[in-house]
Amino acid sequence: MPEMLEVESYRRLAATTVGRTITRVDAADAWFLKGGLTADQVVDALKGHHFVGDRRIGKLLLLDVDQGPTLGLRFGMTGRLVVDGRTSIDHLEYSSDRDDPVWDRFVLGFTDGGDLRMRDPRRLGGVELDPPTDRLGxxxxxxxxxxxxxxxxxxxxxxxxxxxxxxxxxxxxxxxxxxxxxxxxxxxxxxxxxxxxxxxxxxxxxxxxxxxxxxxxxxxxxxxxxxxxxxxxxxxxxxxxxxxxxxxxxxxxxxxxxxx
DNA sequence: CTCGACTCCTGTTAGC
DNA sequence: TGCTAACAGGAGTCGA
CATH class of the missing domain: 1.10.8.50 (Helicase, Ruva Protein; domain 3)
Structure with a gap:
């Protein structure tokens, strides 16, 4: 399962998207949007923008946007990050190593044709804007x-x-x-x-x-x-x-x- | 405030 | 062979 070591590897992978303009946001899975977030809101916040920084607190991955709120990604028990078709870990305990696009719950496409995907079979992860961090130790x-x-x-x-x-x-x-x-x-x-x-x-x-x-x-x-x-x-x-x-x-x- | 119980999600696997 | 039920745990909520 993704604990802080896995999320740290996700952070390094996500760092390769910093500076790349986001042209497409696929947030079709409403369950995956947390904190009252809607698909429209997350599209507005990200489309045409780019990440300027990558951070991690515990199991929470934070991607700062050039203007506007910070994108927070949680991976739950079975979530993986896939960037440009690459993953940072081969095997995830208790998850599936299969490569099924049906499990892509949240996708960002960049102008260069690459993309960032959150692949989570069991949907225990989620996406949030400006996730509260004051409740984390x-x-x-x-x-x-x-x-x-x-x-x-x-x-x-x-x-x-x-x-x-x-x-x-x-x-x-x-x-x-x-x-x-x-x-x-x-x-x-x-x-x-x-x-x-x-x-x-x-x-x-x-x-x-x-x-x-x-x-x-x-x-x-x-x-x-x-x-x-x-x-x-x-x-x-x-x-x-x-x-x-x-x-x-x-x-x-x-x-x-x-x-x- | 503290802490345990409960609930959510669904792919995998053990067992019949 | 095919089906069912148990199992896994991160995180939020609720109540004692």
């Missing part, structure tokens, strides 16, 4: 040890749920969070506020290292735990049968031996 790559400590605070919520709360830390999804906690040796069901200072520092270190390492490997699904995310999976480190639970509303795999 700090991007996970910018998280400091003190910031993490403040976010965990004295919360009784499960550690994993706290880390996936986009209003506190933006960008971490289910796969990244399981991988980070597995590497840090922390039980995802523990109360967030129960971590010692040493554990918070350890979590912070593994959090950043995991983002950098999996980013270099090519995505959130490239973690060491990933291949064992199945009902009969065993811990790659301990060999113990993995726990499969629902934590924070999401399927969670963890090692009962070394995650404490």
């Amino acid at each position: 700090v991007d996970a790559l910018d998280l400091t040890p003190a910031g993490l400590r403040a976010i965990l605070g004295t919360s009784e919520a499960p550690l994993k749920a706290r880390l996936m709360d986009q209003a506190r830390v933006a960008g971490l999804g289910n796969l990244l969070t399981d991988e980070i906690l597995w590497r840090a040796g922390l039980d995802p069901s523990r109360a967030a506020g129960s971590l010692s200072a040493v554990e918070v520092r350890r979590l912070h270190r593994h959090l950043l290292a995991t983002l950098h390492e999996l980013g270099a490997r090519g995505g959130s699904h490239m973690g060491d735990l990933q291949i064992m995310r199945s009902r009969d999976g065993v811990c790659p480190r301990e060999g113990a049968a993995l726990l499969r639970r629902t934590i924070g509303g999401r399927t969670t795999y963890s090692c009962p031996v070394h995650q404490r």
